[in-house]
Amino acid sequence: MSGEPSPDGSGDAAVNDSADGSTDTEWEAVFWDIGGVILALDSVQGAHAEFIAELCERHEVDATLEEAIETWRTTVGNYFREREGTEFRSARDGYHLGVEAIAGEEIPCEEWEPRFDEIVRDSIKPIPGAPETIERLADRDLHVGVISDVDDAEGRAMLERFGVREHFDSITTSEEVGRTKPDPAMFETALEKADVSPERSLMIGDRYDHDVKGAADMGMHGVAFGAEDGPAVSYRIESPAEVLEIVDGQRERTD
Template sequence: MYKTVFFDIDDTLYNTSEFAELARKAALDAMIEAGLPLSRSKAYKLLRDIIKEKGSNYGKHFNLLTKRVLGKEDPLLIALAVITYHNVKFAHLKPFPETIPTLLYLKCKGYKIGVISNGLTIKQWEKLIRLGIHHFFDVVVTSEEVGVEKPEPGIFKEALKRIKSKAEEAVMVGDKLKEDILGAVKVGMSAVLIGDISEKEKEYLKKLENKTNKKIYVISKLDELKEIL
């Protein structure tokens, strides 16, 4: 039935939320130790506000934080934060236990495998390389390249074009209901939502299935894909 499987990256192939929080707090600790005049809780709240305001792909969160606290950017504090953030994040960066076995299974079964991700192209490739899984993918398509983000149809259509697959032969796997699932079924793909969902979300997915006539699956772990495909 399916010949192509696309994946989101963050919180689908690895636990980005957990690692990002740990790395951000470590970066703030380094800044405070070097003289940033805020408590850890206040600094973390401000950083979260900046991330919400600018988006996770904005490259100067710590620059903006120092400017808002000190009235100007502080190169020392920014450098400490950036280096600490990356050191901590990459030290703990690893795929979910089910990720590599699942990708191996798909490759052995002859599926085409791709990535569709919102974000900067270099950053997405860097994640895949550091996770040790970049070689599994036939295509990696990012919003930066295409010029639109999920759930816009354009990014899914471009991914299908690059991997040479029909929409009805492809399935999208991701953790975000709107970006990954809604976006995929709107262009004629099936979809797999990974993670726990509420009863309200289950009802929404059932209605979406009926409306689009596309299959939508819900799994808790990546290796459950074998039962679907």
């Protein structure tokens, strides 16, 4: 997979602009975030709303569905905001707090988790075109990996649900590393697993600071899919399939 040394003899990957504005980088790896890139976030929100509706009915909660959803969002949001820096916090623990805040009493995990998992499993959907693109990338001489701020088991279950787990060469999660993006440890761990150069690696993400800039700070090339614009964006795509054009050298850099 490695290309020739750069003209200055440094050995770094060459990212040279050709006459038509494309690049001739020989890419070694493509890393994907999960939420908002492979996983459609609105399907997750729908699953949570369905679960909350059932929770309210089961525990006779004196609140509208909208009020209960807002309680869930506030409780889970505060749980994550209270962490120190990029410290990992399990989403499952946050959901447990959300359940108790809505029900107004302590609810054992074994009472709500099975139904929660069932609803999520049946409701989540992939971003259109993402599974097909991942499968096509897997047929190429590239390392295809995941770098995601998810609980390890949940992340792997989502990839299995979408039929793409087998196409990934590596999966790096925040639970495994103990940190969340943009902590350098997330990207360093993934790059070490893949044994690839950051300069020849793409990172596809939907959040500028966490995914795109975090990757760029490590020398990787950030691919913004729904993420805000900024100097760290090397490429911007409107659909997952456009990643194939980048890999094939058919897309211009944004800078």
